[in-house]
Amino acid sequence: MTEQTEETEETRGTPAPSRRSLIGWGGAGLALGAVAAGGAVAMTRTGDDVDPAAAETGAAIPFHGERQAGIATPVQDRLHFAAFDVKTEDRAEFVQMLKDWTAAARRMTAGQAVGEGAYGGLAEAPPDDTGEALGLKPSRLTLTIGFGPSLFEKFDLAGQRPEALVELPHFSGDNLDRNRSGGDLCVQACADDPQVAVHAIRNLARIGFGKVVIKWSQLGFGKTSSTTPEEQTPRNLMGFKDGTRNIAGTETDRLKKFVWVGEKDGPEWMAGGSYLVARRIRMHIETWDRTSLQEQEDIIGRDKGEGAPVGKAKERDKPFLKAMLPDAHVRLAHPESNEGATILRRGYSFTDGTDGLGRLDAGLFFLAYQRDPRTGFIRIQRNLAIDSLNEYIQHVGSALFAVPPGVRGKDDWWGSTLFGKEA
Numbered sequence: 001m002t003e004q005t006e007e008t009e010e011t012r013g014t015p016a017p018s019r020r021s022l023i024g025w026g027g028a029g030l031a032l033g034a035v036a037a038g039g040a041v042a043m044t045r046t047g048d049d050v051d052p053a054a055a056e057t058g059a060a061i062p063f064h065g066e067r068q069a070g071i072a073t074p075v076q077d078r079l080h081f082a083a084f085d086v087k088t089e090d091r092a093e094f095v096q097m098l099k100d101w102t103a104a105a106r107r108m109t110a111g112q113a114v115g116e117g118a119y120g121g122l123a124e125a126p127p128d129d130t131g132e133a134l135g136l137k138p139s140r141l142t143l144t145i146g147f148g149p150s151l152f153e154k155f156d157l158a159g160q161r162p163e164a165l166v167e168l169p170h171f172s173g174d175n176l177d178r179n180r181s182g183g184d185l186c187v188q189a190c191a192d193d194p195q196v197a198v199h200a201i202r203n204l205a206r207i208g209f210g211k212v213v214i215k216w217s218q219l220g221f222g223k224t225s226s227t228t229p230e231e232q233t234p235r236n237l238m239g240f241k242d243g244t245r246n247i248a249g250t251e252t253d254r255l256k257k258f259v260w261v262g263e264k265d266g267p268e269w270m271a272g273g274s275y276l277v278a279r280r281i282r283m284h285i286e287t288w289d290r291t292s293l294q295e296q297e298d299i300i301g302r303d304k305g306e307g308a309p310v311g312k313a314k315e316r317d318k319p320f321l322k323a324m325l326p327d328a329h330v331r332l333a334h335p336e337s338n339e340g341a342t343i344l345r346r347g348y349s350f351t352d353g354t355d356g357l358g359r360l361d362a363g364l365f366f367l368a369y370q371r372d373p374r375t376g377f378i379r380i381q382r383n384l385a386i387d388s389l390n391e392y393i394q395h396v397g398s399a400l401f402a403v404p405p406g407v408r409g410k411d412d413w414w415g416s417t418l419f420g421k422e423a
């Protein structure tokens with residue numbers, strides 16, 4: 001965000017300030033680049049030419065679309081995830097907040113400041129934007145909203161609650177912290193620059209003041225899965241390649257089959273959306289680090305260097321499950337062991353200081369999208385009850401959200417299919 005108020009096709013028509021427009025647009029040049037692979041639009045405001053670097057890590061991902069960005073779009077390096085609880089009982093006020101959030105999200109994902117910007121406005125009023133993303137590129141920021149089961153106990157929404165939006169059952173080994181679980185709604189902010197992701201959540205929380213309050217949040221660094229198999233597979237904190245057999249963003253058929261809610265799945269307002277499972281999984285890093293290489297590889301079911309399945313030579317070779325130990329993670333998580341269950345993983349590593357007992361509070365913030373959690377995450381997680389990995393991990397946070405379809409254009413807003421036209 002080098003300037004505050006540049007316009008793009010997506011934000012054109014949204015209210016912009018007069019005074020700053022005159023100052024800001026007079027000198028700065030806006031270069032809209034060619035559409036880069038993955039649908040990202042390169043932007044730079046330093047001159048007339050498109051900065052080639054911006055096309056990759058600094059680009060803007062389109063906010064509008066049939067689906068929300070941040071699911072099948074390429075996974076960025078950083079995450080700030082926040083779950084909110086609703087404080088207002090006034091439906092109209094809540095809907096207005098969703099509209100205000102959408103307007104802000106539209107601008108921030110395009111690399112623009114919120115509202116009238118961070119400076120230059122009324123000296124007597126706090127600025128619309130908090131300012132810490134000024135000068136930074138859009139950084140492929142995506143903002144993805146989801147609605148938790150508890151939201152449907154409010155605003156007369158009970159009849160609209162999807163059957164698939166169940167309460168997640170208790171799984172063996174769960175040690176869930178209520179303060180890191182649940183939430184009426186969530187926003188997943190992913191970006192290549194952590195400051196851009198944090199700025200986005202902070203400004204949404206600020207807009208929501210008095211209407212929603214942050215219940216819990218999670219910062220993530222280092223993606224542990226990708227939707228772009230042509231790129232190098234990232235590694236998780238156990239040092240293993242993670243996401244090898246994930247659904248790619250280009251696999252339209254598999255996305256349709258396993259990730260997107262179909263028109264006939266019901267309810268109508270969820271068509272084109274998805275369900276997001278979030279699990280904060282703590283790793284007992286210190287114990288893992290004292291485990292022999294052979295045992296580590298047996299537990300995962302792949303080798304550490306190449307990431308090849310047991311008995312195979314290459315990472316992308318098809319796993320032969322019977323060659324693995326019966327309690328190997330990959331063997332138990334594989335679709336063939338779960339009646340075909342397949343999910344799109346999009347998690348991140350985290351390290352949140354220490355636990356006061358000389359151990360890192362580190363692990364994997366697991367995020368998975370699916371068409372139906374009952375035949376997705378729940379089925380797989382039940383099968384993982386005997387996973388030998390369980391000795392080294394513990395699930396300490398949990399949430400499930402219904403992720404509505406995308407915002408279609410500049411008059412549309414987050415949640416419009418659920419809250420209807422009356423708003």
Ligand code: HEM
Nearest residue numbers: 240241242243244245281300330333334335364380381393
């Ligand atoms: C800290 C916890 C976890 C770690 C360290 C971990 C690690 C890994 C690794 C290294 C792989 C192999 C590479 C790949 O194909 O992606 C893998 C595969 C997989 N994991 Fe996990 N995982 C964890 C938790 C989970 C959970 C909670 C689930 C779902 C309930 C899950 C589902 C899967 C699936 C579906 C695969 C692909 C299996 C296949 O198709 O071969 N994982 N995991």
